[in-house]
Amino acid sequence: MSFILSDETGYLIFIGGGLIMTAIVLLLIFVDTKWLGTRKTFEWFSTAGRSIKSGLLASSVISAWIWAATLLESSTVAYKYGIGGPFWYAAGASIQIILFAVVALELKKRAPSSHTFTEFLYLRLGKFGHKVFLIFALLANSIVMAMLVLGGAVALNALTGIDIAIACFIIPLSIMMYTYFGGLKATFFADYLNTSFIFIVILILVVGIYFFNPHIGGITGLFEGLQLASTLNPVEGNSGGSFLTLASIGALIFGIINIIGNFGTVFVDQAFWQRAIAARPKSLIKGFFIGGLAWFAIPFALATSLGLAGIAMHLDLSPLEVSHGLVAPITISTLLGEVGGILILTMLFTAVTCAGSAELVAFSSLFTFDVYRTYFKPSASGRQLMRVSKYSVLMFGFGIGVLSLSLYHIGLSLQYIYLSMGILIGSAVGPISLSLIWKKTNKISASFSALCGLLLGVIVWLFSAFSLYGNISVASTSHDIPLLLGNLTSFVSGFVLVILGSLIRPDNFNFNITKQRIIVVEERIRSLIKEDNDESFLKKRTIFGYKYGIFFTLILVVIWPLPLFFSGYIFSYEFFLFWILLSIVWTISAACFLIVKPIIESKREISIVLSNLLFIIRSKFQIRNYDHKFSMSKNNPSENPVNTSFKRILVAVDGSTSSIRALDYASHAFQADSIIYVVHIIEWPDDYEQDTEYDTELMKRVEKEGRLMLSSILIKNSKRCERVVKIGDPANKIIKTANDLNVDFIVLGTKGLGNSDDFGHVTRKILSESNKPVLLLN
Template structure:
């Protein structure tokens, strides 16, 4: 059997790409921790510091929602049902992201310090309820990740010939590499890069198909090809048998299954709760709304182009190829050859690794907080939790490879798992949502309704398959009607029983319990949560979310498609042209926003990084270790004899930073000997401590007793240092980020010059990172001594 690509290319993309992504993410983390002052704590690993803004949040939401199914299954339903398939895929999986934003904001209101949604449910529903929904959350993780691996492995095998068994372990390996080191923050960094890459690739692909590929003949050729295909092979259940209509029974049934199933894989998936927890409340609604609407463009544009192109090219695909999601890879390879194969495989790599990383971090959080800390070691330290989180990433990554391979060998493919997932986890949506927004939700009925809904959904699914097709098998249960009945039963039963039980025996839960009993250890994060807990702001954002969430939902699944369905309208060329151009412009607008918005939001951080980079470059080329130098951000770099230049300069107020290192001691000794006798020398010692909010914490934000203790330790350090002419010296102790405190103290005291060592207690070979930051950001002259 011949393949479009060689196995070497497949290995290069998935293993080489994973290594490149790991290196890039580690570089970004290095910059974030060394130059932007982020501390690698457990909160950083699991919640990304809870300070993610709307642009990066939108990119991350999209990245977590771009599965292999997004690129593969969406093209499959276009190939099966025509233009209605990708529309219902897009609409049926966008509204959940939009509506989830409102429920996620409720979690921010009810339990602002929570790390997982099940951590909240532990207090809200008790141990039994916690175990029930923890089971559903882990099941959602497993289903989503198995789909990612199965879809990616099938495509990798079809394009390169790499054995499915090997592919099922290569893909998790590429995901684990950077997730292990970077946690959720690494995922956010990678999400932005991969989302940008996928949108650019989609724009290149669809414009190439519609405007430049001679095999299609442009939009006109595609339209004529679909008309001919509708005549030769009419679609059963479509208006006029046409591929050019939304009046499709098959597409509508798929749309209903898609909507129900995706409610489960959003509302029950910790990956999306994790993104909500990591964001600021003022960014949450905007980030998820934009993410949902921008994500709509991916299946709307990509699947419409690839799925319809496969029809117009009259590709004769086997049922097995269709069910494994190979319409998109085969179509693009037919159109673009090896280049097309590389393009789709690269897109699959980015989709699988990003969504997979989100699921790994989600599983890690569930295992660490809801299993290890809750039931095994409640007193675990942050260091222990970090270690358990990393081990669980490795365990889940390996385990999902085994699970995916097992599902493949028993005959379950991407399409089967995608369409049945709502039956397995859809019953949990109602109880989870109502437990957050309704204080009368009965905890027993909430837990039992999820379990009963699961059993009822499975029973109806299997019973309808047996009644219609005479047996229960993978084939009979994969038909549309049994899947539709099973999904509807599971979802509706979960809602119905929790409402009925709560009306019969209502609880009266006090949500202040979840606010008070779920705590964050790290002071900086506590300060940030306290700042964001503005009831008026949260109330306004919640009302905004409900209002526009309902409006967007009605537009996407009622106002837009249903008139076209009930009218039986078959697209004219003019309407088809409008439809295609709309998909392209929607994708272009989404791409521009998602690429540019995070850069604008991070302009301050980018400026800091560039400044530090310039300092590094300047120090490499201009700084000589063997010479004393006077460096000033105002006047450049001056080689001089310091004894004469500084003594003859009228410096009356001098700030000397001392951390106990030899260069800082020499800087203090030099200042006490050299400057004029009437000069006042401030000897500053900084006790390093994590800064607070974006505007920097003040000492008053720290615990009073702890502050007194660490200031006392700082004064002991300074008192142990002998200072010549100590009568003209004033000792000062500060707490916080060293560079920020030195710069701020110099400004507050209005000193004439800052004196410090070239490096502190670190292991830097030239300039320390604190020194570099002071040179970059201070407007005071700076004197450095080795």
């Protein structure tokens, strides 16, 4: 059997792409920690410092919501139902993001210091409720991750021939590589790059298909091809059998299933709660709203173009190929050949890795906070939590590879998992939401309603499959009606049972408990949370969120589609042209915002990075000049390039050759009545004084060793030198000590004991942040 791409290309994209992503993430971490001053703590790893702004948040929300199914299943429903399929996919998976923003803001109000939504539920519902919803959360993680891996593996196999068993482990490996090092903050950076890339590729593909591809014949050729296909192969349940209508029973049933299932995979998935927790409260509503509306463009534009193109070209796909989501890869490869195969595979890689990374970090947070710290080691330090968090990333990644392969071998396709997920997790949506927004929610009712809803949903699903088709099998349970009834039962019963139970026996929960008992260790994060937790502001944002969340929901799933459904309208060429142009304009607008807005919001950080890069470039040309001046000044003091009238000089010493040369220079160059402060910094976290992990004796011993090191250095004219030892971040401590001692001048080496080829990160930070004159010596 021949394949569009070679297996070497597949390995190159997924393994090579994973290595490239890891390198990019490590570079971003370096810039963030060394140049922007961010400290690598557990808060940084799991919540990104709770400082994400709306532009980056919108990009990250979209990236977490671009599954393999977004690119594959959306085109499949277009191929099956016509133009109504991708619309209901888009509308049915956008409103959850918009409505979730309101509930997530309630978490910011009720428990601003929480790391996971289940951490809040532990206090709200007790241990039993916590365990119940922790299981639902882990189940949601597993379902989403399995769909990502399975969809990617099947597409990789179809395009390159790589064995599915191998693909099921290559894909998690590529995701784990950069998630392990980067955590949530690096995931946000990678999300921005990947989201920008996907939107650019979508625009290239869509414009190419509609306006330049000879196989299609432009929008006119596509319209005529769909009319012909409607005549030759009319769609059962569509108005007039046409592919050019929203009046489609099949598409509407899919839309209802899609809406219910995706409520579960947003409201029960820690990946989205994690993004809400990482966001500033003032950015949360805006970021999620824009993210939901911008995400709408992906199935609306891409799936419409690829799915309808497959119909118009009369591609003869087998039911197995359709169920595995191969409409998009086969269509694009038919249109563009090898280039198309590479584009769709690269898009799949970026989608799978970004959404997969979000799920890995989400699982890591759940396992670390809600399993390890809650039930095994409540007193765990930040470093222990970081270690457990990273190990859990590896554990979950390899475990998902096994799960995905198992699902494939028992015959469960991407489409089957996607349509049945609401039955398994939809019953938890109501209890979780009401526990956050309604103080009368009964904790026992909340827990049992989720469990009973799951049980009822599964029973109705299986019973209806047996009643309609005479057996219970993968084939019978994959039909639309059993899936629809099962999803509706699970979702609705979860809401109804918790409301009834709470009305019969209401609680009166005091949400101040969750505010007071969930704490953050880092003082900087606590200060940020306190600054953001303005009750009146949060109340205004909540009202705004409810008002416009309901408004956008009504527009997308009622006002826009239902008149076209009930009227039985079949698109004319003019309306079809308007529909296509609207999808292109929507995509262009979304792409512009998602690419430009984060850059505008990060202009200060970008300015710092650029100034550091320019500094490094300049330093390449200046370093030799420093060496020349230094050697000249030792031989001829009259040619000393430094003002020797300075009276108070700080020399930073870490034992490196350049720092010893700096000290030697200072002891020769400055006047006899000047004071030289020889400062040695022992690198340690700045907040060690507040961290119970470090005891006083240990700190004294460390400081004593630093003094011994400093006393071993021979200093010319040592009578006018004072030795100072400090513990903490070297750059911060040098700057602070220089200010405390009111020195006139700082002398230090270009680099310390590290492996930097040019200037060390301490030197760069001092140059960029200190207000004192600085002399560098190599």
